Amino acid sequence: MLTTLETAYTDTCAGDLAWALGCEPLPALASLHLELGGASVELRLLGASHQVLLDKEYGRCSETVACMPGSSTPLPLGVSRRLDCLEYEFAARVERLGEGSFAGRAQELLALVAEHPHGLAGTFPGDPNAFTALLVQRYENQLRWRTWHSYPQEGCLVATRTRVGLHPAGRRTGPVDVAPLAVTA
Secondary structure, eight states: EEEESSSSOOOOGGOOOEEEEEOOOOOOEEEEEEOOOOOOOOOEEEETTEEEEEEEEEEEEEEEEEOTTTTOBOOOOEEEETTTTEHHHEEEEEEEHHHHHHHHHHHHHHHHHSSSSSEEEOOOOOOOTTTTEEEEEETTTTEEEEEEEETTTTEEEEEEEEEEETTTTTTOOOBBOOOSSOOOO
């Protein structure tokens, strides 16, 4: 699903993105609710980027990647956490592209997500290459989602990849935190 977000595109930069786990639902400009193999997933486009809400038989997960004023958690390269009896893995990368290749890559990603039944993309008014896009899929016992955040003024695409699956122990033991794999400043 492709939509135009009814908000002004603010001149933020890829370095302003922050990551948070466990946030309450934030106001969304567009959302897509899906039922995937016993899991309820809501993809949410925020004015400042994205939020994914997952409610599964074995636990819940809320991932937010957005420009969040006052956030002390920058976008990490990778994180691995145990949430109740779920395993959560997150990875991010920044892709810097030249002006000519940026527009082509942006339109390619928008077409991929817009045509997918489990995809949600929103463009910002004023620049067809300014967008946030999310795509979720179920793979065996896991849910996996990818997101893309574009910053045409910088020629940057921020791509994230998340995997949530049942912990091998498969039982509720309470939250267990595992330190981030690597964090960038």
